Amino acid sequence: MRLDANEFLIRSRAVIAGVDADNEGEVIEAGGVLVRDGLIAAIGDFEDLRRANPDLPVEGGSGAIVFPGLINGHHHSGLTPFQLGVPYGPLEFWLPQFRGMRYVGHRLDTLYSAIEMLESGTTTVLHIHPGLSGSSDDWTSLSDSVIGAYRDIGMRVSFSFMIRDRNQLVHEDDAPFLKKLPKDEAEYWRPKLEASKAPVSEHMRWFEDRKSAWAASDADRVSWQLAPANLHWCSDKTLIAIFETARKTASKVHMHLVETCLQAEFAQRHYGKSAVRHLADLGCLGENLTLGHGIWVDDEDLDLIAGCGCCVCHNVSSGLRLASGVAPVNDMLRRRIPVALGIDQAGINDDRDMLQEMRLVWALHREPGLRSFRPSAAHVFRMASEHGAATTGFEGRIGRLDVGKAADIVLVDWDDIARPFIDDGIPIVDALLMRARQMPAETVFVGGKKVVSQGKVTCIDRQAVLKEIADRLNSAPDAQEQEARRRTKDLLGHIEDWFTTAYPPSSRPRYRFNALAESD
CATH class of the missing domain: 3.20.20.140 (Metal-dependent hydrolases)
Incomplete structure (x- = not known):
């Protein structure tokens, strides 16, 4: 599929459209998203969307978890x-x-x-x-x-x-x-x-x-x-x-x-x-x-x-x-x-x-x-x-993933989350939050344009x-940079002295989560 295609379908194992008023994930199992001109044109069962749009290219697959950017x-x-x-x-x-x-x-x-x-x-x-x-x-x-x-x-x-x-x-x-x-x-x-x-x-x-x-x-x-x-x-x-x-x-x-x-x-x-x-x-x-x-x-x-x-x-x-x-x-x-x-x-x-x-x-x-x-x-x-x-x-x-909203959409691989197993009783949102690996996005769209593919921008x-960042910072600091670092180190001593005098140690509340919880 061309990166700038104006219309395409996304197939999933599950689409997380958002969160409802009861703070439950709004999940469409085997869901699909129709993207047209950078917007979400339809969302629902993938097979229904596919039958209505048989000639459109398809992103994702049966193992994708899809959610809003x-x-x-x-x-x-x-x-x-x-x-x-x-x-x-x-x-x-x-x-x-x-x-x-x-x-x-x-x-x-x-x-x-x-x-x-x-x-x-x-x-x-x-x-x-x-x-x-x-x-x-x-x-x-x-x-x-x-x-x-x-x-x-x-x-x-x-x-x-x-x-x-x-x-x-x-x-x-x-x-x-x-x-x-x-x-x-x-x-x-x-x-x-x-x-x-x-x-x-x-x-x-x-x-x-x-x-x-x-x-x-x-x-x-x-x-x-x-x-x-x-x-x-x-x-x-x-x-x-x-x-x-x-x-x-x-x-x-x-x-x-x-x-x-x-x-x-x-x-x-x-x-x-x-x-x-x-x-x-x-x-x-x-x-x-x-x-x-x-x-x-x-x-x-x-x-x-x-x-x-x-x-x-x-x-x-x-x-x-x-x-x-x-x-x-x-x-x-x-x-x-x-x-x-x-x-x-x-x-x-x-x-x-x-x-x-x-x-x-x-x-x-x-x-x-x-x-x-x-x-x-x-x-x-x-x-x-x-x-x-x-x-x-x-x-x-x-x-959110709703009709008319921008097609800012993330796809992650369910197999990476579920490996080797997750019980069917675990909600998809919980599984995503608890088990997503570092930098997990497989595919990302912003306004319908693919900006991440196979995990890379x-x-x-x-x-x-x-490389350019590494080359610049691995070079020796110039005279101005060396002076800034030296001057800053001296300045920090004066700042520490100021705060120590202005705010002498006093009793502070403990971390809030250390307080005794209510019994009801």
Whole structure:
């Protein structure tokens, strides 16, 4: 079959169309999908579809498990910090070390993680770029490079960029912190920090222009949204401007919030209330907002989030690897808060395997107790599909296999899942979640175009990409890179001293899953 065929059938052992209102997988045994012009034209029994369309080419087969393309709802960059020499540790000490990392360029970096996402069944990504610096021409060049890489490999992308106007290194503004540094160190860092603090009004004008341009150019594959970095990184004035622009342009907003206990404490110290309550008082909570992480929220916060219709993006591997904590996902689900999933910088295996991330979510939130609420495999499947879609700007078009939706479709091999045996009583969704192997996607379509075949991406030369990355990073660091690493190491010592003084050790709640479970 031609990769660009406009119409074809998909045959399966079972089609997982989505999850129903009772959180059960909607499964069509021996199902089929008719794809026409990039959309799902029909779905049902394969033999019925075959009889109605006898001359169409057929993808898949009697051993294929078919399901909607997964959505990575929170992603930043390609090569992981660990690969680039940054060991995992508390977020406040981990993030500053990025300033000493080497970089292979926007296109290669994007393609690297996109390969891993597609080959594990992720067809859409919410890309949150770490930030913008330089002139608006530089911003356009950066965004075009990143978006262009996703388009070339065949993914959908919701693009955003983190916006900060204060406190870039510690929980006080840059100027007073830099005054505490030795003069030569302050002089090195000052211009770099200033370069990433463009006036928010300029950011907003540029965002409106680029969102409009991409809507005209490729609204099917590219959406834009806003990403205020976090409460401690954004002044109230900046937050209000961002959310006003979001309302004006009907844009989604994705905001990191209370990822660590220190971020929660920052809000209490500076506002006398929780971060969620402060956003509510500013008028920033609403259905267009997704809160990234949301680990250190309390019951009152969750009630506010549930009442306003916000989504939360759960980044389970990130919370564990960075010792940030465990989000109260079960409490969110009890309140019917939509929960999406993100892999953040990397999953538990330092890659972007969404099915593996889903398995970790399922396992981590199994509260002890005979009658405790625990998410089912179907709950988690919905997080990575339908709920993820709701955060992207492509909502209503992806996340399920329904007539009229985009043909973003993943096929995995049942034999790889079931080898040597799975009892017929095990639901298909559970089997997929529990036993999918690493990078399991055999075939992937995005908008009806085949972008993965026999487990490998088809639209780019993956080996050439990996070789070019290896060649660049195996070369000796240049003088500028060596200085950045040295300066960053010195800076980290000052940052550690600042946080140790500002936040002396105190009693913290234990991990939520260690609390005694309710007996009923």
